[in-house]
Amino acid sequence: xxxxxxxxxxxxxxxxxxxxxxxxxxxxxxxxxxxxxxxxxxxxxxxxxxxxxxxxxxxxxxxxxxxxxxxxxxxxxxxxxxxxxxxxxxxxxxxxxxxxxxxxxxxxxxxxxxxxxxxxxxxxxxxxxxxxxxxxxxxxxxxxxxxxxxxxxxxxxxxxxxxxxxxxxxxxxxxxxxxxxxxxxxxxxxxxxxxxxxxxxxxxxxxxxxxxxxxxxxxxxxxxxxxxxxxxxxxxxxxxxxxxxxxxxxxxxxxxxxxxxxx
Ligand SMILES: NC(=O)c1ccc[n+]([C@@H]2O[C@H](COP(=O)([O-])OP(=O)(O)OC[C@H]3O[C@@H](n4cnc5c(N)ncnc54)[C@H](OP(=O)(O)O)[C@@H]3O)[C@@H](O)[C@H]2O)c1
Numbered sequence: 001x002x003x004x005x006x007x008x009x010x011x012x013x014x015x016x017x018x019x020x021x022x023x024x025x026x027x028x029x030x031x032x033x034x035x036x037x038x039x040x041x042x043x044x045x046x047x048x049x050x051x052x053x054x055x056x057x058x059x060x061x062x063x064x065x066x067x068x069x070x071x072x073x074x075x076x077x078x079x080x081x082x083x084x085x086x087x088x089x090x091x092x093x094x095x096x097x098x099x100x101x102x103x104x105x106x107x108x109x110x111x112x113x114x115x116x117x118x119x120x121x122x123x124x125x126x127x128x129x130x131x132x133x134x135x136x137x138x139x140x141x142x143x144x145x146x147x148x149x150x151x152x153x154x155x156x157x158x159x160x161x162x163x164x165x166x167x168x169x170x171x172x173x174x175x176x177x178x179x180x181x182x183x184x185x186x187x188x189x190x191x192x193x194x195x196x197x198x199x200x201x202x203x204x205x206x207x208x209x210x211x212x213x214x215x216x217x218x219x220x221x222x223x224x225x226x227x228x229x230x231x232x233x234x235x236x237x238x239x240x241x242x243x244x245x246x247x248x249x250x251x252x253x254x255x256x257x258x259x260x261x262x263x
Pocket of ligand 1: 011012013014015016017018035036037038039062063064065066090091092093094113140141142143184185186187188189190191192193195
C-alpha cells in the first residue's frame with residue numbers, strides 16, 4: 001500500500017512567491033489547497049499543476065483580510081476531509097500611504113491579513129501536525145524585519161512580528177516533529193510592487209538586489225526541511241543582514257530615515 005500524499009495549504013497562491021511555492025510543492029508530489037481572492041488565477045494554476053504532476057489541486061477564493069477567513073478555510077478543509085502537513089502562510093501586501101493620513105480600514109486589513117489570519121490559521125492547523133508528529137510551516141516575513149525601520153511602514157512592524165512568532169513556534173513545535181521557518185526575502189520579482197504602487201521606484205534599484213521567486217522558494221523549502229528557523233535567501237540578502245544586524249539602534253534608525261527609497 002502506498003502512503004497518502006502530503007497535503008499543502010498555500011495562502012496567496014494566485015501570484016508571485018505563493019504561485020511558485022505551489023509549483024515546487026506540486027513537483028515534489030504534494031496535493032495542494034491554493035487560497036487567495038482571485039479564483040480564476042487559482043483555478044488555472046490548479047488545472048496546470050494537476051495535469052503536470054498528477055496531484056490533487058483544490059482552490060478556495062477567500063479574502064484573508066476578513067476576520068472570519070480562518071473559519072472559512074477550516075470548514076473547506078473539513079468538506080475535503082483533508083489534514084494539512086505543509087502550511088505556507090504567504091499572502092501579503094504593503095500599503096504605501098502615511099500612517100496618520102491613511103483611513104483605518106486598509107491598515108486593519110494589513111494587520112488582519114499578515115498577523116491575525118496567519119496566527120489563527122497556524123493555531124488551527126498546528127495541533128493536527130503535532131498529533132501526527134510531522135509538519136512543515138513556512139511563514140513569509142521579509143528582509144524588512146531585519147533591516148533599519150522605514151518611515152510609515154506598518155509592513156516592517158508586521159513582518160518583525162512574523163519573524164519572532166515563527167522562531168518562538170519553532171522552539172515549541174520542533175520536539176513534536178514540526179519545523180517552522182520564517183522566510184525573509186529581499187526584493188523578489190512578483191506583483192508586489194505593482195500592488196503597492198512603487199513599480200517605478202523598484203525598477204530603479206540595482207539588479208543585484210533582486211531575486212527570482214524560484215530561487216527564494218527553493219531555498220525556503222530546503223531550510224524548513226533542515227529545520228532552520230530563519231531563512232534569508234540569496235547571497236546579497238545574507239550579506240546585508242550580516243552588515244545591518246550588529247548596528248546600534250540609533251544608527252539603524254538614522255539609516256532607515258535617510259535611505260528609504262520608497263519615501
Ligand atoms: N516581492 C517582494 O519583493 C517581497 C519581499 C519580501 C517579502 N515579500 C512577501 O512575500 C509574500 C508574497 O508576496 P509576493 O511578492 O508574491 O506578492 P504578489 O505577487 O503581489 O502576491 C501576493 C499574494 O497575496 C495574495 N493576497 C493579497 N491580499 C490578500 C487577501 N486579502 N486575501 C487573500 N489573499 C491575498 C494575492 O492574491 P489575490 O490578490 O488573488 O487575493 C497574491 O496571491 C508577501 O507576504 C510579501 O509581504 C515579498
